[in-house]
Amino acid sequence: MKLSKEKLSDMLEKMLLARAFDTPLDDLVFESKIPATVHQCIGQEGNIGTIFPLNKDDYIFTGHRSHGLLLAKGLDPKKMMAEIFGKSTGYNKGKGGSMHITAPEYGAMGSNGILGYVTVLVNGPSFYSKLKKLNRVSVAYFGEGASNQGFVHEGMNLAAIWKLPTIFVLENNHYAEATAVEYACSTQDLALRGKAYGIPSYNVDGSDILEVYTKMQEVVENARNNKGPSLLVIDCYRYKGHQIGEPGGYRTEEEIQNYRNTKDPIMKFKKYLIGLGYLTEDKYIELEKKAKKIIDDAIKFADESPYPEPSETYTEVYV
Amino acid sequence: MKREITYKEAIAEGLAITMRTDENVVILGEDLVGGVGKGDDSLLDAWGGPFTVTKGFVKEFGLERIFDTPISENAFIGASIGASMIGLRPVVELMYGDFMGVCFDNFLNQAAKQRYMFGGAQKNPITVRTTYGCGWREGAHHSHVNYSLITHIPGWYVVAPSTPYDMKGCLISAIRNDNPVFVFEHRLLYDKKGVVPEGDYELEIGKGDIKKEGKDITVVAIGGTVNMAINVASKLENENISVEVIDPIWLAPLDEELILKSVEKTGNLLVVDEDNPRCSVATDIITLVAEKGLDYIVSKIKRLNCPNTPVPFSPVLEDEYMITEKKIEEAIKSVLK
Numbered sequence: 157m158k159l160s161k162e163k164l165s166d167m168l169e170k171m172l173l174a175r176a177f178d179t180p181l182d183d184l185v186f187e188s189k190i191p192a193t194v195h196q197c198i199g200q201e202g203n204i205g206t207i208f209p210l211n212k213d214d215y216i217f218t219g220h221r222s223h224g225l226l227l228a229k230g231l232d233p234k235k236m237m238a239e240i241f242g243k244s245t246g247y248n249k250g251k252g253g254s255m256h257i258t259a260p261e262y263g264a265m266g267s268n269g270i271l272g273y274v275t276v277l278v279n280g281p282s283f284y285s286k287l288k289k290l291n292r293v294s295v296a297y298f299g300e301g302a303s304n305q306g307f308v309h310e311g312m313n314l315a316a317i318w319k320l321p322t323i324f325v326l327e328n329n330h331y332a333e334a335t336a337v338e339y340a341c342s343t344q345d346l347a348l349r350g351k352a353y354g355i356p357s358y359n360v361d362g363s364d365i366l367e368v369y370t371k372m373q374e375v376v377e378n379a380r381n382n383k384g385p386s387l388l389v390i391d392c393y394r395y396k397g398h399q400i401g402e403p404g405g406y407r408t409e410e411e412i413q414n415y416r417n418t419k420d421p422i423m424k425f426k427k428y429l430i431g432l433g434y435l436t437e438d439k440y441i442e443l444e445k446k447a448k449k450i451i452d453d454a455i456k457f458a459d460e461s462p463y464p465e466p467s468e469t470y471t472e473v474y475v
Numbered sequence: 476m477k478r479e480i481t482y483k484e485a486i487a488e489g490l491a492i493t494m495r496t497d498e499n500v501v502i503l504g505e506d507l508v509g510g511v512g513k514g515d516d517s518l519l520d521a522w523g524g525p526f527t528v529t530k531g532f533v534k535e536f537g538l539e540r541i542f543d544t545p546i547s548e549n550a551f552i553g554a555s556i557g558a559s560m561i562g563l564r565p566v567v568e569l570m571y572g573d574f575m576g577v578c579f580d581n582f583l584n585q586a587a588k589q590r591y592m593f594g595g596a597q598k599n600p601i602t603v604r605t606t607y608g609c610g611w612r613e614g615a616h617h618s619h620v621n622y623s624l625i626t627h628i629p630g631w632y633v634v635a636p637s638t639p640y641d642m643k644g645c646l647i648s649a650i651r652n653d654n655p656v657f658v659f660e661h662r663l664l665y666d667k668k669g670v671v672p673e674g675d676y677e678l679e680i681g682k683g684d685i686k687k688e689g690k691d692i693t694v695v696a697i698g699g700t701v702n703m704a705i706n707v708a709s710k711l712e713n714e715n716i717s718v719e720v721i722d723p724i725w726l727a728p729l730d731e732e733l734i735l736k737s738v739e740k741t742g743n744l745l746v747v748d749e750d751n752p753r754c755s756v757a758t759d760i761i762t763l764v765a766e767k768g769l770d771y772i773v774s775k776i777k778r779l780n781c782p783n784t785p786v787p788f789s790p791v792l793e794d795e796y797m798i799t800e801k802k803i804e805e806a807i808k809s810v811l812k
Binding site: 242270 | 505506509510511512513514515518521522525527543544545546547548549550573574576577611612613614615616617782783784785787788789790791792794795796
């Protein structure tokens with residue numbers, strides 16, 4: 157698949173933005189600017205390749221580790237950061253926080269703190285889209301740990317029997333908190349979990365954003381052409397802990413360094429673009445600075461925004 | 476000098492004592508060991524649970540007694556209920572009380588009903604430990620106080636201790652009891668210290684405690700609010716208001732006699748309950764007094780719950796949402812005025 161220089165550049169910028177967004181969060185949590193711990197996606201930026209084949213009005217359902225995906229879907233970093241700070245200018249007026257950032261106007265239907273539940277929710281919009289012939293797809297993001305929840309299996313079966321335009325994206329980052337995939341999952345070929353329900357299922361390398369993008373493009377087209385759901389299993393890795401402040405100790409430092417050195421999705425993509433002649437070292441540094449500036453502005457915006465009025469506690473329980 | 480340990484250490488001691496005294500006690504939950512599955516023993520015991528309660532357990536009890544589970548609450552709690560039917564005494568950790576939603580049939584239709592439905596032919600000596608309590612800025616899916624949901628179901632014993640001493644004794648009793656018991660552990664109490672004997676002791680199931688004696692008003696407080704009520708009671712002594720603080724400890728069975736006797740003495744009642752107000756334990760206790768102790772009441776009955784909303788994330792909103800000592804003090808004064 158031939159992609160334009162602009163498209164490739166956009167991908168790199170979104171990856172850099174994702175990393176720039178999550179990088180300062182450690183300090184912001186330790187300084188209590190952010191009132192609680194958060195889950196970073198540093199190392200998993202290749203996964204945002206799944207967003208580029210989607211339209212603005214396609215739906216995504218995300219989990220607790222979703223900042224990068226949401227930024228790629230087009231959400232405003234300022235309003236995301238403000239939400240994480242608990243400010244009234246956040247996407248959800250400070251009521252949700254990092255784990256629940258939601259912006260339906262971008263198709264970001266709701267970040268969920270209950271692992272795996274998105275795999276049943278996701279079939280609602282795809283069912284509606286099919287019924288009303290909207291030609292939209294609906295995507296659920298969940299981890300390998302969440303794939304051990306019953307929801308996931310029920311959700312896949314329903315999507316399959318109704319041939320829904322649902323795409324299941326299983327982000328296998330190898331650890332559910334402190335528990336390794338080798339222990340917690342009965343098979344290491346997680347694509348089998350979709351195949352068991354007759355769903356076309358693919359393993360892709362999350363360190364290669366173009367491989368992720370290309371396969372996603374294919375399954376999105378299939379979904380739009382009424383060929384039913386697919387499962388994409390992305391092999392990826394988080395460099396940071398499950399959450400900021402976790403004790404670690406369940407994996408070796410060498411393992412983390414090895415991933416950083418050999419499978420970093422940004423470094424690999426950068427090298428690829430330089431090889432194509434689309435990027436130079438100087439240009440890369442400029443793009444990195446640009447991403448950092450956007451996030452610095454977002455932090456400033458969040459920091460200067462007001463907290464919600466206490467009376468907001470009692471609003472929006474009902475419509 | 477009497478030994479003081481934290482609420483969290485009291486949980487660990489209670490668990491360890493029951494495991495040492497009964498080989499049929501096993502524990503299951505997510506990340507209870509941490510670092511399993513890598514084939515590298517140096518990584519084992521990385522966490523000891525997400526709140527590090529069971530840190531070190533794998534060294535003493537081995538992977539045959541302490542099981543890390545996948546994120547499959549239905550599967551490991553269901554298996555525990557099944558194992559309890561033929562002789563094990565599983566203690567399962569449900570990481571957050573909020574997560575009972577993903578595995579609720581275990582609680583609603585299975586563990587609670589088997590004894591009755593099978594005419595006494597089965598029993599389910601399972602203990603479910605879960606954390607609860609807002610104040611951690613973790614948003615609506617990790618902060619809900621929902622012990623009333625389980626208290627509502629016949630067949631469960633439910634306990635929400637407020638001190639390390641009560642926690643250890645109640646947990647030991649819970650694990651050794653032949654009924655299913657739900658133990659609610661308040662996260663804001665985990666690091667709170669108290670005097671706890673080193674040995675093995677059980678506390679009577681269904682027995683509450685007078686945490687502070689008084690004569691003007693009975694404040695029934697639950698779990699995380701008990702210490703707040705005691706602090707308020709001490710403060711109000713300076714204003715010549717004498718508050719009796721009752722901790723039922725067990726929500727099911729409920730120590731009705733203790734509450735009624737106290738109300739008979741004071742003539743006034745405030746119930747403090749962090750759960751949402753509708754169909755709450757507070758409502759239940761108010762009903763108890765309305766039915767059986769209305770003649771004792773001289774002025775007013777009042778309850779103080781968190782509002783009828785999910786738990787908000789922003790610190791400003793969560794602070795508004797939470798029960799505070801100030802709110803308890805105001806509620807006491809509004810009853811007595």
